[in-house]
Amino acid sequence: MFVLLNLKAYACDPVEIAAAAADVADETGVRVAVAPQTAAIGRVAETGVETWAQHVSGVGSGSHTGSTLAEAVADAGATGTLLNHSERRRRLADIDAGIRAAERAGLETVVCANNPRQIAAAARLEPDAVAVEPPELIGTGTPVSKADPEIVTDSVAAAGDEVPVLCGAGISTGEDLLAAAELGAEGVLLASGVAKADDPRAALEALVEPL
């Protein structure tokens, strides 16, 4: 299972969480990546943890003020990027351009979507993986794998054989992770369960413990 930890814009210490994630990955062999704020990518990557961007713009270098270049986040140490997160929705053409920009920069891509229909469309754009996250469950602590297991199994079917599916929203425990795996997800995307925890290291350790 791939554990992709999205720190969003939470008021957490990204380096402390990244160092804990690097240790947990080393100690358990579980693939754990951290997606911090863009400005923290370099500092997070220095911990040795697999580092992702939360978003890249679908542009190359040029006159694009305020954009986030895929090449720039790759230079800073990121090896992958989320695209079209529920809190950063893009139009289809922008998602396509974002995937192509990420590919040019050598970044792995996970395209997020709300439901199995959107997962089918996202998978046709040929990202490395897709992630289904029902927006109504994000940040609730109610795991998608329990509240709406069919959205995961239907997304796995919709994505087809070629594109792995992650699931997210409300995932915070090892039990949630196992449930996601049983539904066919190859990873989880999570945020508040670790980023807002009093002890993020302990939260991460407990999360991967049953794997």
Ligand SMILES: O=C(CO)COP(=O)(O)O
């Ligand atoms: O949006 C998410 C991850 O990208 C899920 O957030 P929560 O884990 O806080 O529900």
